[in-house]
Amino acid sequence: MFKYKTLAILPVLLILFSLTAFALQENFEVFSSIQNIASCANSITANSIILTNTGDVESNYVVSTAGTAQATLSENRFSLNSGESKSIFVYYGLLQKGSYSLQITAKTGFGLEKTIQQNVQIESCQNIQLSVRNPELTVNPCQPAQFIFDIRNAGSGIETYEFKTEGLNEYSALSTNSLVLNPGEASQVDLFVNAACEIYGEKRIKFQALAKSSQFLAEAKVGLNILRNYNYDIKLPNPISICNLKESKIQVAIKNDVQFTNQFDLTVRGPSWLNIEASRVELGPNGYGITNIIAAPAYPGSFVVDFISKSARGGIIKAASHNITVEKCYSPDVNIDSPSGIIVLGHSLETKITIKNDGTKKDTYNFELIAPKWTSTTLTKVVLNPKESRTFDLKFSPTNETGDFTATLRLLSEETRTVKEDKIKLSVVSPEDAFRLDIKPEHTRILYGKEVINVNLENKGILPATYDLELKSQSWAKFLSSSVTLKPGEKTVVYIQTETKKEQEADYEAQVIAKIKGENVGYVSKFDINLRQLTINQELTIFAAKYWIFLAIGAVVLLSALFIFIFGRRIARKYRNWKLRRQEIAKVKAELKARKKEEDLARKMLIASMQKHKKPRSTMARIFGVFLVLFALILLLGPLLSMTIYAPFFDEFTRVKADPKFESMIKVDTKNLDAYGNSVIIRNEETIIPILIKNNYNETLNFAVETGSSWIKSDTKSVELKPEEEQRVNLIATPDSAVKGIYNIQVTASVEKGDKIFKETVKLNIKQKSVFSDIISYGLYMLGGIIVLILGILISKLISKIKRSKRIETTGSKEIKEIKVNQESFSRLKYKPIKKFDVELRKK
Structure with missing residues (x-):
């Protein structure tokens, strides 16, 4: 019912509102x-x-x-x-x-x-104003600094401002990092800088303020001058005097003059025996410290040391040079008088030890002796004042060992703990090695009469010695010296005098004994004395003259054997080749004989082609002929040469003395001469010919020497000799190149009353010195041998020619025919083949 009433009212209301709107x-x-x-x-x-x-x-x-x-x-x-x-x-x-x-x-x-x-x-409108109250500050190291900045909002609106810095950021701090300011409002911003203590110098810092809304950026630069204020002080004693051979400390005082901690690096430069105890020292604010320079000088003198310091903060370097005088406070010296010594086993060696304090201060010395057990000394612990010295004995007495030894004496200073030492080198040898003597007899072959045998002595030991000489031999041999003194390595010659008359030729045993004075040591040398009438050269000459033909035959046999040894293989090889060729020729001949018509022609051609293959036979014939010729030359010329060269000697052999009583009164000393008897051969050079004159007569005789040539002189013109007395006269021959031939030197002997009773002649055969002169002398004999050799070669050639000219006889009369020779018959002969040729046979 209510709904219907509401719907009825709505039209009414609509009418009312419409009326109102229009109004x-x-x-x-x-x-x-x-x-x-x-x-x-x-x-x-x-x-x-x-x-x-x-x-x-x-x-x-x-x-x-x-x-x-x-x-x-x-x-x-x-x-x-x-x-x-x-x-x-x-x-x-x-x-x-x-x-x-x-x-x-x-x-x-x-x-x-x-x-x-x-x-x-x-x-864009600026809305920020920035100003600095203290743009420059000066501070010491480690001292904080404060900069004050004023910020004002110059804009019309609220603004936010942000702040930052550039430079020393790690040491900087702001009172605030941002501000919000109303228009016209101002505020203060503080910058605190606390740099590290090692930072110094002028530093620049940039302060920035940024308006967040307007993005306006305001900057202000401030300067911070940090002074290089790192002062410190270092002191060393002056002057500096220390002792040698002893460690000393030189005090170094350091004072830090600033209000913060600092470190100091210390360096010392100078002799190598200087060192710093602490290379770095740290001191607090206004701190004080001490370090030492360690000095251990070995030698006295004046030295310069540079002391350098550097602060870790600030790098402040301070350097100073100081003179250091090193006094010779301690100078121990030990000296063994002999640096080396040789001791003969069974003997002793004594020497002195000197210990001296050469310093300026008193010192005590201990010693250590490192030596063989057979060493003794009187040295003990010793206290020496300055410049004082002491001497002690040192003795070495080896008993049963030899070799090389070293004795070391070490001296220890109680003050300086330094060691001084000296050494002596010892060589202990046996008496046999210490005085070793080398005995070498020479020229032990002697002739009758007075002769001298050389005995070479050499001290091969290590010490000088005196040797007593003794000869155990025949009564006619004795030493001319009874003792000799030799240093190590020294050589000398002593002589054994022999005087023989009617002794038999033989080898006589002899002993040379050398004894050392004061030692039970001796040295023995055994040898044989060869007593002969002739020298070795003379015996060889006689042997060669007597058996020359056998020597010649032996020489030919030796040369033949040598020739066969060198050329035997070559000759045998040629002979085998020759024999093979002969066999091939025989085969070819047999084939040619089978062919009657070709017989004469083939035989002739074979003989003609084979002529050059007869050469081995001709070569062997020539070689055989040469040997025959050489042998003939030796047989013919050998005796002539021997008789020519040694004619004076044969003359001497065949000469008969008129008076045997004076046969040996004048005699040439042929030692070291090319001579036999009184005949001497000298060459073109100065020669001394010793002549021994002996009076075998029972009265005093006068001997006169007459040379008869200007190039021969005598050191004595006349000699007067009593019975059995003997004297030597030297003849000096100085021939030149023009002197040749045989020259006589006459020595005359007479009795005291002046009657001549004897004459003796010395013959000299003068020859050229050069080897070529001998070749020229025997040139004729060589020429004759060459002629004989040429004749032998010609005879050998003639025999070969006769054999080549031999012809094969032909029987009966034959007509001339043309024969073609088969090339194959000649290919077997290994000669160059002949293709075709004509041969005419003619009857002789």
Whole structure:
């Protein structure tokens, strides 16, 4: 029932409202005094619009914005009665620089709307002011610094400011990192800098303040001058005087003059015996420390030391040079008088040891002796004042060992703990080795009469010695010296005098005994004395003259054997080849004989072609002929040469003395001469010919020497000799190249009353010195041998020619025919084949 009543009322109400609408209207006005808005970037700007209800009724309004500008309304929904006005604030903010547009629209509940247009221009506006109260500060190391900055908001809006620094960031701190300031508001920001102590010098720091809204950046640079104030002080004693051979400490004082801890590196430069106790010292604020320089000099003198220090903080270097005087406080000296010694086993060696304090201070010395067990000394612990010395004995007495030894004496100073030593080298030898004597007899072959045998002595030991000489032999041999003294390595010759008359030729045993004085040691040398009438050269000459033919035959046999040894294989090889060729020739001959018609021609051609293969036979014939000729020359010329060369000797052999009583009164000493008896051969050089003159007569005789040539002189013109007395006379021959032949030197003996009773002649055969002179002398004999050799070769050639000219006889008469020789018959002969040829046989 209620529903129906409501539906009945609705038409009535609709009619009433329609009547009212046609009677009342709504309207309004929107007004802004500024059409073009100007603002700062990132700031908020406010503007107002006025909305007035000019309609007849109350209206509800909705206000909205649109466009590129960012704006906020203070109120966007409200209602106004007729004639009522309302102010609405529009906020423009946080826009970047640029031009923007804004449309503000007001709309009623019944759809009436109105729009106003505004242009917004955004500009960059400075809204920060920065200033520094203390832009420059000067501080010491490790001292903090404070910089004060004033910040003011010069903009029209609230601004947030952020702060940062560049430079010494790790040592810097700000009182705040950001601030929010209202327009016109100011505030203080503090920068605290506390640099490390090792940092010094002028440093620059940049302070930056950034306005977050306007993005304006303000900078301020400040300067911090950190002084290089690292002062310290080092002191060394002056002057510096220390002792040698003893470790000393030189005190070094260091003072840190600043208010913070520092380290100091210390270096010392100078002699190698200087060292620093601590190379780095750390001192606190205004600290004081001490270190030492360790000095251990070995020698006195004046030295310069450079002391260098460097601070770890600040790097301050200080260097100073100081003179160090090293005094000779301690100078021990030990000296063994002999640096080396040789001791004969069974003997002793004594020497002295001198210990001296050559320093300026008193010292005590201990000793250590490192030596063989047979060493003794009187040395003990000793205390010596300056410049004082002591001498002690050192004795070596080896008993049963030999070899090389070293004795070392070490001296230890109690003050300096230094060791001084000296050594002596010892060589202990047996008496046999110490005085070893080498005995070598020479020229033990002697002739009758007075002769001398040389005995060479050499001390091969290591010590000088005197040797007593003794000869055990025949009574006619004795030493000319009874003792001799030799140094190590020294050589000398002693002589054994022999005087023989009627002793038998033989080898006589002899012993040379050398004894050392004061030692039970001796040396023996055994040898044989060969007593002969002739020298070796003379015996060889006689042997060669007597058996020359056998020697010649032996020489030929030896040369033949040598020839066969050298050329035997070659000759045998040629003989085998020759025999093979003969066999081939025989085969060819047999074939040629089978052919009757070709017989004469083939035989002739074979003989003609084989002639050169007869050469081995001819060569062997010539070789055999040469040997025959050489043998003939030796047989013919050997005796002639022997008789020519040794004619004076044969003359001597065959000469008969008229008076045997004086046969041996004048005699040539043929030792080292090419001579036999009184015949001497000398060459073209100065020669001394000793002549022994002995008086075998029972009265005193005068001997006169007459040379008879200007190039032969005598050192004595006349000699007077008593019975059995003997004297030597030297003849000096100085021939030149023009002197040749045989010269006689006459020595005459007479009795005291002047009657001549004897004459003796010395014959000299003078020959050229050069080897070529001998060749020229025997040139004729060589020429004759060459002629015989040429004759033998010619005879051998003639025999070969006769054999080649032999012809094969032909029997009967034959007609001349042409024969073609088969080439194959000659190919077997290994000769160059002949294709075709004609041969005519003619009857002889």
